[in-house]
Amino acid sequence: MSKKLLLFLILAFVVILGIVYASYEIYKFYQPESLCKSECSKEGCDNHTTFDCVQDINKCYYKQYKDKEIDVCGTECLTSDDCNGTLKCVSNECVEPRCGDEKCDKNNGENCNTCPEDCSMDSGEICCFSKIIEGECCSNSNCDESNYEICEDYRCIVGPYCGDGTCDEDLGENCETCKKDCRPSESEICCSGIIKTGDCCRDSQCEEGFDCKKNKCTLIS
Numbered sequence: 001m002s003k004k005l006l007l008f009l010i011l012a013f014v015v016i017l018g019i020v021y022a023s024y025e026i027y028k029f030y031q032p033e034s035l036c037k038s039e040c041s042k043e044g045c046d047n048h049t050t051f052d053c054v055q056d057i058n059k060c061y062y063k064q065y066k067d068k069e070i071d072v073c074g075t076e077c078l079t080s081d082d083c084n085g086t087l088k089c090v091s092n093e094c095v096e097p098r099c100g101d102e103k104c105d106k107n108n109g110e111n112c113n114t115c116p117e118d119c120s121m122d123s124g125e126i127c128c129f130s131k132i133i134e135g136e137c138c139s140n141s142n143c144d145e146s147n148y149e150i151c152e153d154y155r156c157i158v159g160p161y162c163g164d165g166t167c168d169e170d171l172g173e174n175c176e177t178c179k180k181d182c183r184p185s186e187s188e189i190c191c192s193g194i195i196k197t198g199d200c201c202r203d204s205q206c207e208e209g210f211d212c213k214k215n216k217c218t219l220i221s
């Protein structure tokens with residue numbers, strides 16, 4: 001093969017490659033957005049996945065699939081934004097908001113107390129004063145009072161009780177109401193729930209010939 005022929009073939013290859021590249025660039029530049037069409041429409045569809053038409057930096061359009069799944073082809077709505085007025089999108093249909101429509105509508109007065117069907121709670125949550133919170137109790141009545149449990153920070157804990165070793169005045173414990181926790185010492189006496197130093201509260205607690213003065217049995221002079 002002569003050098004002239006080889007040079008001619010190389011030049012021809014370069015020219016053809018340039019024409020192909022230029023044609024491809026022109027095709028990308030003038031490719032219309034209408035070429036990208038949804039496979040799902042109200043008239044019928046092959047699958048239940050939608051996609052968007054996206055243009056890259058080279059002005060070439062391609063299909064970018066969404067993560068949204070459409071339950072019914074030709075559906076009335078996908079979200080509540082597709083509905084008019086106060087209507088809500090439920091199971092791909094625009095309906096009036098109501099308890100049981102799977103939508104917790106706070107504007108319609110729905111909450112975990114008035115409509116537990118729609119305002120459901122996850123594991124570890126409770127409905128407390130119409131609000132969903134993490135916890136297990138709202139008041140002492142939700143706890144096991146037989147085990148002296150009280151509700152604190154939405155948790156049931158063992159609270160103070162007669163017999164816990166602490167004389168708790170806030171619970172009304174004194175030497176009369178809770179002798180286990182509020183015990184007088186050997187030199188003290190319980191008088192109407194008040195611990196006093198001495199051995200008597202009234203005269204009847206003293207022997208004959210003695211009166212109770214300042215909580216002491218004193219010989220009558």
